[in-house]
Amino acid sequence: MNDKDMKFNEIAEKIKEADGILIGASNGLSITEGLHLFADNEAFENLFGDLKRKYGLQCILHGMGARWPSEEEKWGFWSRLIHHYCGKYKESPVMADLKRIVGEKDYFIVTSNGECHFEMCGFAPEKIYEIEGNWLTMQCASRCHDTVYPSFELTEKMAAAERDGRIPSDMVPRCPVCGGPMQIHMEGDRNFIPVTSAESRMETFLQKYHGKKLVILELGIGWRNQLIKAPLMRLAAREPEAAYITVNLGEIYIPDEIQEKSYGLDGDLAAILRDLSEACCQSC
Numbered sequence: 566m567n568d569k570d571m572k573f574n575e576i577a578e579k580i581k582e583a584d585g586i587l588i589g590a591s592n593g594l595s596i597t598e599g600l601h602l603f604a605d606n607e608a609f610e611n612l613f614g615d616l617k618r619k620y621g622l623q624c625i626l627h628g629m630g631a632r633w634p635s636e637e638e639k640w641g642f643w644s645r646l647i648h649h650y651c652g653k654y655k656e657s658p659v660m661a662d663l664k665r666i667v668g669e670k671d672y673f674i675v676t677s678n679g680e681c682h683f684e685m686c687g688f689a690p691e692k693i694y695e696i697e698g699n700w701l702t703m704q705c706a707s708r709c710h711d712t713v714y715p716s717f718e719l720t721e722k723m724a725a726a727e728r729d730g731r732i733p734s735d736m737v738p739r740c741p742v743c744g745g746p747m748q749i750h751m752e753g754d755r756n757f758i759p760v761t762s763a764e765s766r767m768e769t770f771l772q773k774y775h776g777k778k779l780v781i782l783e784l785g786i787g788w789r790n791q792l793i794k795a796p797l798m799r800l801a802a803r804e805p806e807a808a809y810i811t812v813n814l815g816e817i818y819i820p821d822e823i824q825e826k827s828y829g830l831d832g833d834l835a836a837i838l839r840d841l842s843e844a845c846c847q848s849c
Contacts, residue, residue: 570844576828577844579808584777585770586667587800589793590676590683593785593813597834598657600650600680602626612649616642616730630753636737636746641730643749644723647700650680652721659835660686662842666782673770677792679751692770694763696792697752705740706748708756716749771800779804783811785834788818798823812837 580586592602599608602625605617613622622628625646633639660682673692674683679699684690703716716738723732738747750758781801786794794811801809801823809827811817817829830837 569840572828572830573840573844574847576808576810576830576841577847579778579810579828580666580670580780580845582778583670583780583808585774586670586672586780586782587770587774587797588663588667588672588674588676588782588784589786589797590674590678590784591786591790591793592678593787593834594659594676595678595680595682595785597659597785598682600625602629612645613642619730629749629751635731637731637734639748640720640723640732640737641727643700644720644727644732645730647717647720648724651685651700651717652724654680654682654685656686657682659838662835662838663784664688665842666838666845668845671770671774673767675767675793677790691766694767695760696764698750698757698760700749700751702750703738703747704750704756704758705743706746706756707740707743708758709740709743709745711758713750713758714747716747775804777806779807781807781809783809783813784838785813786811787813787816794818801826 595602601608605624609624610617613625613628616622616628620631622631628642628646633642664686673694674688675694675696676683677697679695679697681699681701683693701715701717702713704713719738723736726733726736739745740747781797783794783797788794798809798820801807807826809819809823810830811819811827812830812834814833815831817831819827819829
């Protein structure tokens with residue numbers, strides 16, 4: 566048995582012995598599934614080449630934060646994005662492997678990814694904290710009240726009617742309270758409605774497994790990430806029975822204080838989760 570196999574078997578044993586699993590995920594996981602928010606790549610050209618040339622869009626993230634000339638154009642962009650990455654989404658191999666790794670263990674997921682792929686793959690919505698909101702809900706753009714509304718059915722209809730980056734004016738959503746514009750419920754300005762209920766559920770999960778064997782599985786999170794990675798490392802430091810597993814391509818950071826309870830897996834996330842899934846199945 567080589568060193569790699571020994572390491573994967575050791576991690577699989579930690580997962581097998583775990584009382585609970587906390588999964589943290591960010592852009593690296595989305596990129597593995599083919600969604601790259603920051604790239605002007607072939608996928609961006611194929612989906613948004615017309616808007617790129619018309620408005621100077623540089624990447625998906627640029628479009629998400631753009632000041633669109635009209636509501637019709639804003640929702641033209643969003644409906645096309647959501648339809649492509651959510652409406653047409655099928656469970657990816659990386660998500661299937663992650664489900665096999667988790668198995669029947671109790672789990673919770675904290676993620677900055679807004680495309681809702683965890684829920685679409687069968688992870689329970691009450692066990693997911695989308696820390697920056699998600700693409701399938703919307704809110705009043707001026708935050709005149711704090712209700713968040715489902716938007717997926719509406720954006721699918723918009724996508725079917727969208728032409729040249731615009732939707733019909735009669736499809737533009739309006740706030741049911743103030744009559745003003747609506748926006749996708751993603752953090753981007755001071756009017757974002759915090760996801761407090763999901764945050765509370767995560768705290769309940771962490772209290773439940775305080776002092777117990779908790780596996781912290783971190784997927785595609787760079788070392789500069791203060792939103793998810795920093796809190797997960799602090800959690801690993803204060804939980805004596807925790808095991809910290811970080812998976813990322815080209816960038817692994819583990820502080821000295823948690824080195825002895827940590828595993829860093831540098832490489833293609835899909836390949837690593839496939840190998841880890843196989844190791845977990847063998848240890849069952």
